[in-house]
Amino acid sequence: MKTKIVSCLICLLLVSAPVRPVEKTAALPILEIVKFVTKKVIKAIDLRIQRLQNKTIWLQNAQKQVENVLSKLKLDEISEWTKRQKDLYKGYYEELAKVKSIITYYQRIKEITKKQTLLVQQYEKAWNLFKQDRNFKENELQYMEKVYTGILEQSLQNIDQIFLILDSFTTQMSDLKRLEIINKSADQINSNYDDLMLFNQQNVLLSLQRAKTKADVNQVKQFYGIP
Structure with a gap:
């Protein structure tokens, strides 16, 4: 369902976006979708983690109460405990372990999503500079736009996988x-990020190569913050 919603949003944006040359203030249409979905994922994860942490505290307190009762009983009294009480203690322990395991999953998913956020930030930083760089022609900026759109679309597909993982906690999906899926999503996000950074570096290098004088080179370096 999440995949269909995201796909529909992309289609609507692409259909409504007019064909145009790259403008100095232009932003990729898909960017706002990536930002929106990424923020939504982080918000959902934070909310779930908070709920699980509250549940962890409750389970830990309940477990301590049972342990306190156990510590006050004599050996023969412990052996006379009813099966229900023993199962209750066992249930607290198992549920606590399960909750802690899920929190670990959520923390890992949040790390992946943060890498997605960093990808968007690096894109915006570089793209805003490239559009102002006089060393690039109009058709070259249009090519950059296509490459960036492809990278952002791929990263959005990875967010779809994260939604699938979040939904998996309410289904019978195995931990394995x-x-x-988590490891695959992490690898793909890292690959997208590396592709983006490499493309950024190549474009900066091209701008430096086109600088005609030493003063021009220094100006380009200063423009991109290169020491």
Whole structure:
């Protein structure tokens, strides 16, 4: 369902976006979708983590109460405990372990989503500079726009996988399968980020190569913050 919603948003944006040359203030249409979905994921994860942490505190307190009762009983009294009481203690322990495991998953997912946020930030920083760089022609900026759009679309697909992982906690998905999806998403996000950074570096290098004088080179370096 999440995938369909995101796909529909992309289609609507692309249809409504007029065909135009790259403008100095232009931003990729898909960027706002990526930002919106990424923020939504982080907000959902933070909310779930908070709820699980509250549940952890409650379970820990309940477990301590049971342990306190156990410490006050004699050996023969412990052996006379009813099965329900023993199962209750066992249930607290198992539920606490399960909750802590899910929190670990959520923390890992949040790290992946933060890398997605960093990808967007690096894109915006570089793209805003490239559009102001006089060393690039109009058709070259249009090519950059296509490449950046492709990278952002791929990263959005990775967010779809994260939604799938979040939904998996309400289904019968195994931990092994869930971990497999998490690792795959992390690898893909890292790959997208590396592709973006490499493309940025190549464009900066091209601008430096086109600088005709030493003063021009220094100006380009200053413009991109290169020491």
